[in-house]
Amino acid sequence: MDNYSIIIPSYTVGPDSYKEIPRYCALYGTKAVVIGGKKAMAAAKDKLLRAVEGSPVHISGFLWYGEEASYEAASVLEADSRVQEADMIFAVGGGKAIDTAKLAAIHLEKPFFTFPTIASNCASASSVAIIYHPDGSFREFVHYLETTRHIFIDTDIIAHAPWEYLWAGIGDTYAKYYEVSISARGEELEHYLAMGVHMSRMCMEPLVRYGEKALQDNKEQIPSYDLEQCALAIIVTTGWVSMLVSRRHNMLYNGGVAHALFYSLCSLPGFDRTHIHGVVVGFGVLLQLMIDGDEEECRKLREFNRRIGLPTSFEEIGVTMADLEKVADRLITDEDVEHFPYPLTVEMIMEAAGKLEHP
């Protein structure tokens, strides 16, 4: 038997979570440098400075991460003396800023902490970075990175971010449950995989329960309990699940029809520029449920989507049945459905899509 370790990052959440910075960060030294998005740093700067005031931790600078989450942007940061001299890195922002800061921190072998300023993805908790080329096109996933030493989730900052991030984050996050659980169906799983698969239910339940109110509170900029529950599902639970299920089994349990649908539709000209990932993925779950014959769950989720304004038909995402037929081959061979419990066929896709369009 091999030895292996499982590391799951800890978190602090609340409207004043940054107050805990000295407690978790002073162990790693005194000098911190912030790497983040421009809007994110504008939202977090005063709170970060106030949080470390009078503590052993000192923030030596606030650096913009760059245009893209790219190796090129990370190497600019790695060459900066303020980054080189720091004892630790504070990654502040959405997915791209955090992924870029992660790359720089890992190359320089420095501990880092994450400060998500939107509730849209699990970059703050996961051990994956999504890397782009400097022109914005997708380059690759980098897996098994070092993880954050702690996540600080300020719900007041998140409540003041545009609600569309949360909206799309909801669709992408509940998909985790439906995709992970179908990929692992009927399998005997060892400890950490079983933990991840069972925990994935928490990527869906809180969102369906609190999502509608959380979106309303986000529009009114209220850091409510409902918003907090949704932020935790999107940022923390999904990160934990993805780390547990992807450890040593990268694409086995992550992914499913919802992501395969999104990536195959991206082969239609202009689709990726006019559609938001999480919104299409959230709709794609309905297709997966219909293929799987779970019409009751499909009906419930469809009702939820209707209430929060996520799409419930191909028509709403501007895709015709002829468009779908064009990409269906690609969908069934996408790596996201490589580990599906049964073989998918074009006929299955088209039949389920027909049912969705004409309920």
Ligand SMILES: [Zn+2]
């Ligand atoms: Zn996704």
